[in-house]
Amino acid sequence: MNDHSSRVWLARIIPLLLATALLVACSPPEPPQLQQATLLPSPKPVADFNLTSARGEPFTQDNLKGHWTFAFFGYTHCPDVCPTSLAMLARVMDRLKKNPRLDSLPRGLFVSVDPQRDTPATLASYVPYFDPDFTGATGAPEQIMTLTRQLGILYMKTAGNSENDYLIDHSTAIILFDPDGKFHALFNGPHDADKIASDFLLIKDYYEATR
Amino acid sequence: MKQLLFALLLTASTSLAAAGNGLAVEHAWVREAPPGASMMAAYLVIDNPTDQDAMLIGVESPAFSHVMLHRSVTVDGVARMVHQDRIPVPAHGSVTLEPGSYHLMMPAPDTRLVAGDKVGFVLHFADDSSIQVTAEVRKKP
Numbered sequence A: 001m002n003d004h005s006s007r008v009w010l011a012r013i014i015p016l017l018l019a020t021a022l023l024v025a026c027s028p029p030e031p032p033q034l035q036q037a038t039l040l041p042s043p044k045p046v047a048d049f050n051l052t053s054a055r056g057e058p059f060t061q062d063n064l065k066g067h068w069t070f071a072f073f074g075y076t077h078c079p080d081v082c083p084t085s086l087a088m089l090a091r092v093m094d095r096l097k098k099n100p101r102l103d104s105l106p107r108g109l110f111v112s113v114d115p116q117r118d119t120p121a122t123l124a125s126y127v128p129y130f131d132p133d134f135t136g137a138t139g140a141p142e143q144i145m146t147l148t149r150q151l152g153i154l155y156m157k158t159a160g161n162s163e164n165d166y167l168i169d170h171s172t173a174i175i176l177f178d179p180d181g182k183f184h185a186l187f188n189g190p191h192d193a194d195k196i197a198s199d200f201l202l203i204k205d206y207y208e209a210t211r
Numbered sequence B: 001m002k003q004l005l006f007a008l009l010l011t012a013s014t015s016l017a018a019a020g021n022g023l024a025v026e027h028a029w030v031r032e033a034p035p036g037a038s039m040m041a042a043y044l045v046i047d048n049p050t051d052q053d054a055m056l057i058g059v060e061s062p063a064f065s066h067v068m069l070h071r072s073v074t075v076d077g078v079a080r081m082v083h084q085d086r087i088p089v090p091a092h093g094s095v096t097l098e099p100g101s102y103h104l105m106m107p108a109p110d111t112r113l114v115a116g117d118k119v120g121f122v123l124h125f126a127d128d129s130s131i132q133v134t135a136e137v138r139k140k141p
Helices: A003-026 A081-097 A120-129 A141-151 A193-209 B002-012
Strands: A037-044 A050-053 A058-060 A069-074 A107-112 A135-138 A155-162 A165-171 A174-177 A183-187 B024-031 B039-048 B054-060 B068-075 B078-083 B087-089 B093-097 B102-107 B118-125 B130-138
Touching: A037 A193, A050 A141, A069 A081, A069 A165, A081 A107, A081 A193, A107 A120, A107 A141, A120 A135, A141 A183, A174 A193, A183 A193, B024 B118, B039 B054, B039 B087, B039 B118, B039 B130, B054 B068, B087 B093, B093 B102
Parallel strands: A069 A107, A107 A135, B024 B130
Antiparallel strands: A037 A183, A050 A058, A050 A135, A069 A174, A155 A165, A165 B078, A174 A183, B024 B039, B039 B093, B039 B102, B054 B087, B054 B118, B068 B078, B068 B102, B118 B130
16 A cells, blocks of 8 residues: 555545544443343333331332432241342442442332331331341331332232231332432342342443433 | 261261261251341251152251241242242252242241351151251351
8 A cells, every 4th residue: 555545545534433433422322231130211200109117207209319229028027038138138238338439329228018017116127137228118008009019019918827927929129219219220030239239330320321 | 086086077067967867957057037027047958868759848946936848939020938848858869948949937036046046956757757957047148
């Protein structure tokens, strides 16, 4: 290739490169490749609900705003799946606490779908066991249903030996609310703390880049 | 001397138990329950090196009023606990009781068990044999 033809070639290729760079810089970022999370096509606003926190204070859709929230739905009489999931969620928090570029941590929320046996006081002793910053909440059956119905969370009592002796089948999905208080993503089991923590960081970056 | 060492090792181990039926139980542990929890779970592995299928039909423990055989099953994202009358241990195989699967379920005793406590269990099998095992209370496996 002589001098002249290489100059012509450069003259052609440079604008092309610049145009490509500009296009890449201006186009919206690609949705992240996630390991465990399912992103909602567009975050879903949460209609009003009214629960009671473990502290006995109202817990409503407004309590989901201003921060990310991981939520899990279960009951304290559940000795296997619920403690396993909450301990896993505490490990997610531990991973995120060690991340220096995270300016604020997401919150953890455990909603009891068993208000017949789980009072706010029960939750006040049960929930902080897993992480002192986790919040517990429960409430009237129709208020719990108002929230869970919007999230696709299912639960149903199974017959027990007596009025107070029953089990509850329940969804194991972990729900992620964004700082607008919207239903943003869900994590179906089996859960892996490392994958959830890394997915969360990607989801947060993508959310911030596309606002 | 070797035999003495082996005997010492056996005594020292809290999670290994062998019985005349040829089965061995290992990795037995009880999950420490959060304050306020009314139910607890225990987990273990039963090895069956024999030629005969074995069947766990019941468990008792001085630490609990009763012990139930349970299995957590998750179908379409919904977890359910299913009471088991028996848990099979195939010949030349094993069964693992672990979080999210087979487990023992017990009502939490009045005095809360905490990590480090030791709990005894007796496992009963369909051939009338039984195995004693000691399980440690732990926060995680």
